[in-house]
Amino acid sequence: MAFFLQNLVNALQWGSFYALIALGYSMVYSILMLFNFAHGDIFMVGAYIGFGVATGLMVLASLWAFTLPGWLILVLTILLSMFLTSFLGMFVERVGYRPLREAPRASAAITGLMIGIILEILILWGMGTQRVSFPSLIDTVTYNIGGVFITNKKIMIVAISLSFMLALHLFIKKTRWGMAMRAMAFDYVVVPLMGVSINHIARMTFAIGSALAAVAGILFGVAYPVLDPYMGIIFGWKAFVAAILGGRGSIMGATLAGFLLGFIEIFVAMIFPSTLRDLIAYSIVLLILVFRPYGFFGEPYSAKLRL
Amino acid sequence: MSLLQVEKMTHYFGGLRAVHNYDIHIEPGQIRGLIGPNGAGKTTIFNLITGIHQPTEGVVSLEGKNLVGLQPYQIASAGLGRTFQNLLLWRHMSVLDHVIMAQYSRMTYGLVGAFFGTAKRKRQETEAEEKAYRLLELVGISGLANQNVLNLPYGDQRRVEMARALAMEPKILFLDEPTAGMNPEELLQMMEIIRQVHKEFGLAILLIEHRLKLVMELCEEIQTLVFGEVIAEGTPEEIQNNPKVIDAYLGKEAID
Numbered sequence: 001m002a003f004f005l006q007n008l009v010n011a012l013q014w015g016s017f018y019a020l021i022a023l024g025y026s027m028v029y030s031i032l033m034l035f036n037f038a039h040g041d042i043f044m045v046g047a048y049i050g051f052g053v054a055t056g057l058m059v060l061a062s063l064w065a066f067t068l069p070g071w072l073i074l075v076l077t078i079l080l081s082m083f084l085t086s087f088l089g090m091f092v093e094r095v096g097y098r099p100l101r102e103a104p105r106a107s108a109a110i111t112g113l114m115i116g117i118i119l120e121i122l123i124l125w126g127m128g129t130q131r132v133s134f135p136s137l138i139d140t141v142t143y144n145i146g147g148v149f150i151t152n153k154k155i156m157i158v159a160i161s162l163s164f165m166l167a168l169h170l171f172i173k174k175t176r177w178g179m180a181m182r183a184m185a186f187d188y189v190v191v192p193l194m195g196v197s198i199n200h201i202a203r204m205t206f207a208i209g210s211a212l213a214a215v216a217g218i219l220f221g222v223a224y225p226v227l228d229p230y231m232g233i234i235f236g237w238k239a240f241v242a243a244i245l246g247g248r249g250s251i252m253g254a255t256l257a258g259f260l261l262g263f264i265e266i267f268v269a270m271i272f273p274s275t276l277r278d279l280i281a282y283s284i285v286l287l288i289l290v291f292r293p294y295g296f297f298g299e300p301y302s303a304k305l306r307l
Numbered sequence: 308m309s310l311l312q313v314e315k316m317t318h319y320f321g322g323l324r325a326v327h328n329y330d331i332h333i334e335p336g337q338i339r340g341l342i343g344p345n346g347a348g349k350t351t352i353f354n355l356i357t358g359i360h361q362p363t364e365g366v367v368s369l370e371g372k373n374l375v376g377l378q379p380y381q382i383a384s385a386g387l388g389r390t391f392q393n394l395l396l397w398r399h400m401s402v403l404d405h406v407i408m409a410q411y412s413r414m415t416y417g418l419v420g421a422f423f424g425t426a427k428r429k430r431q432e433t434e435a436e437e438k439a440y441r442l443l444e445l446v447g448i449s450g451l452a453n454q455n456v457l458n459l460p461y462g463d464q465r466r467v468e469m470a471r472a473l474a475m476e477p478k479i480l481f482l483d484e485p486t487a488g489m490n491p492e493e494l495l496q497m498m499e500i501i502r503q504v505h506k507e508f509g510l511a512i513l514l515i516e517h518r519l520k521l522v523m524e525l526c527e528e529i530q531t532l533v534f535g536e537v538i539a540e541g542t543p544e545e546i547q548n549n550p551k552v553i554d555a556y557l558g559k560e561a562i563d
Contacts (some may be wrong), residue, residue, distance in 0.1 A: 175421045176414045179400075183408055186397045187361065192380040194475065195412030300438065 002147035007270045008263075013154045013223060015262020016161035020216035021239035022246065022254040023168065024209030030185040030249030031205050034105060037112030038092055040236010041119040042210050045088055047134070047217030047227050048123055050081040054135050054218075070137040077137070078160070078218055081213035089210025090203050097206075098199065116232070123229040131228045134221030157219045164215055165255050168208070174250060175205055185249060241285060247298025257296060261285070308371055310335045310511050311356075311387075316365030318355055318535075325351045326535040331366070331513075332391055333479060335417060338505060338512045340526035342519065342546075344555060348535040349515045353481050357389055358382040369478070384412055388477030392484045392515070393474040396456045401451040402467050406439035407432075409474035411557040443447055445507065446500050462493035466500065473504065479511040480504075494521065501525060519556075523547065531555065 014131045023041050028036045032174075036042075054077040061068045135274040172178035180196045192198055195198075221227060242261045246253025264284055269277045289295070308330040316329040328347045333339055341349050355362045356561065358379040367374045374382050414435060416428040443449040446466040451459060456467055464484060472480060485501065486494045498521055505512060516522045522529055523543040531539040531552045539549045546552055 171421070176408075176411050176416075177421075179404060179408050180411060182400060182404075183397045186399075187395055190391070190395045190397075192378065193357070193383040194409050195380050195384045196470075197380055199377075 005148045006144075006264050009148060009150055009154060011263040011266035012158050012259070013015055013262075015259035016158055016267055017216050017220055017258075018239050018242045018253045018261045019165065019258025020050040020161055020212050020219075021235060022242035022258040023165070023251060024247055024256035025240055025243035026246065026251055027181070027205050027209050029243065030251070031181055032097065032101070032202060034090070034097065034108045035240065035243075036097070036136075036206070036209070037109060037211060037236070037240075038096070038115035038119065039112070040208065040232035040234075040239065042085065042088060042092070042232070043213040043217050043220075043227065043235060043239075044227075044232030045083060045217075046085040046210065046214030047121055047221050047231070048127065048132075049084050049089075049214060050077050050218035050221055051132055051227060053077045053080045053084070054137060054181060058135060067266065069082055070139070074137045074218075074222070078215060080219055081214045084296075085214035086207035086211040089206035089208075089213075092210075093203055093206040098202070116236070120229045120232070122166050127229070129242030131226050134218075134225040134227060136225060137222070157223060160215065160219060164212060168212070170252065171208075175200065181205060190286065241282070245285060245288065245295050250295070250297035253295055253297035310334055310337075310370060311513075312366070312368045313356060313364040314471065316352070316353060316355060316362045316367060318360065319361050324535055326355065329532075329535075329537065330393075331530065333511050333513060335511055336505075336509050337527050337528070338501075340514045340516060340522040340529040341398060341532060342516060342522055342529060343532035347532040350483055352532070353389060353483055353513075353515065356382075357387060357481065372403065383475060383477075386476075386478035387471040387481065388475045388479070388482055389515070390465070390472050391483035392487060394461075394464050394468060395416070396464055396467060398457055399455060401453050402448065402459070403436070403439055403445065403455055405456065405467055405471045406442055406474045407435045409471045410435045410438065439470070439474065440464075442473050445473075445503060446470045447496070462489050462496070465497065466490070469500065469504070479513065482512060482516075483512045484515055484517060486516065486521060494518065495560055497521075498525065519547075 014064060021039065023037050024042070025035055028034065030037075043236075045303060054073055057076060059066065092115055096115050097108060099106045100111055138153065143150050147210050170298070172181060180191065180201050183191050183194075184198065185199055188198060239258065242257040244255045245261070246257035260280075265281045268281045268284070272280055309403075311331070311333040313329060313331045315324060318326040329352060331339070336453045339351065343349055351360070354360045356367055356374070357375055358374065362375060365375070368388060369385050372385060374385065377385070394512070400408070413432045416425065416431055439454065440449055443452055446469050448463050448466050448470070449562055451463060456464060460469065469485065482501070486497050489497060501512065501514075502525070504510060514522060516524060519563075526543060528541065529546045530537050531537070531546060531549070534553045538551045538555065539546055541549070
């Protein structure tokens with residue numbers, strides 16, 4: 001039982017990363033009907049930005065000879081990196097996707113792939129071929145609760161992820177922009193007539209998705225403190241799987257599927273040799289899709305209303 | 308100067324001339340009608356004026372302000388509201404949300420305001436909601452405010468569109484076949500709503516309609532469009548007796 005609970009805790013943490021990234025895929029899909037395949041690499045750049053901000057803050061603190069507590073650096077790092085990474089998202093939207101909004105979907109898809117490669121190479125060029133290690137901002141404390149080992153980091157990661165998901169949910173439900181996003185999921189014709197600029201909402205969606213990816217990147221850095229320029233590829237693909245599994249464009253679906261994917265991976269690894277983990281885990285996902293081709297919350301229709 | 312002025316508006320879809328030298332001047336508070344057989348270009352005219360398509364040639368202005376080349380959202384904000392022939396509602400959103408959404412540009416609270424729930428945000432949201440209820444009352448569906456639009460019967464969905472268009476506080480309202488698919492009883496109700504709306508807000512209205520009864524009763528002046536050209540223009544009586552109109556609607560034999 002303890003063994004099971006232990007894996008459950010691990011799966012919650014692992015699923016948080018997938019869910020945070022999958023949200024970005026789903027949000028963009030729901031309003032623009034395209035998948036931003038650069039999103040995994042935005043997650044990677046977000047992690048590097050977090051690395052830069054955290055290192056910068058620590059250097060600043062030591063220069064001016066005052067001590068910043070680690071948790072404060074972490075909070076500042078998350079907020080600043082979200083802010084900075086959101087600009088990357090807006091830039092990608094402006095340069096890569098807006099000119100192609102009316103282009104065939106395939107063109108928009110490869111745009112994402114190309115932007116992804118560019119981002120990888122830029123980071124490789126800027127940071128060198130060495131992996132970098134994310135600064136350890138807070139000390140790990142391990143609690144033993146009835147044989148289940150829970151670290152303070154795990155609790156923090158899951159708590160922060162869940163609070164951002166809740167915040168996003170409230171944003172979409174309650175604010176005028178959220179309302180515009182929900183309406184834009186259905187059409188491009190009437191929404192502008194309500195005085196809403198589609199470009200503005202698209203930019204905002206990319207900004208939010210990228211900021212969430214940055215959060216995922218930093219939390220990943222906290223949990224597994226080694227960053228490399230290609231870390232976004234496999235994570236990006238798996239989060240994309242989660243977004244599809246949740247149902248294209250469904251925020252709730254992406255969150256749940258992200259966690260589900262984490263659970264499947266961790267529990268498969270619990271039973272089978274870890275080399276077979278992805279083989280078995282993704283066979284299960286494939287099987288789910290066979291029975292639920294639209295994902296959990298997806299809908300059969302996908303065309304947007306146009307005139 | 309008229310409220311809405313359209314002069315010599317022409318539009319081609321590829322090589323096909325959809326609208327040719329279309330003129331209309333609408334004064335504040337006027338109700339005008341646009342009739343014509345299927346494919347005559349009525350909806351195209353709406354789409355051209357509201358900025359969904361760009362006219363190939365011609366002048367369109369609202370209160371003297373040029374509209375050609377503006378984005379649809381700018382034209383809508385300038386005071387031009389419309390409804391659609393094939394109901395364009397947002398599935399999974401409530402009736403109330405539709406009418407609140409239409410007040411998007413009137414809600415000016417910023418991100419910080421949204422995050423901290425400032426007084427400004429609360430005030431604007433309450434105002435938007437109250438106004439939404441007033442409009443739903445006017446079109447007679449305030450009892451359905453929290454229903455999902457998908458659960459509404461067809462006639463009521465049309466009323467949602469009407470309330471949504473009114474929430475933009477337009478100076479002129481374009482109604483594209485507001486009674487399409489309605490039964491005779493709903494038709495009478497819709498006619499009453501249009502009258503009410505006109506009385507309440509003193510709006511100018513341009514109405515596309517297939518049902519001659521509705522147009523004849525509501526409109527002061529009617530244009531008949533055939534193959535993208537106005538073939539007849541005048542009061543309902545003039546239009547009813549115009550041989551060209553009878554020809555277009557009923558065929559030549561009816562005259563002979």
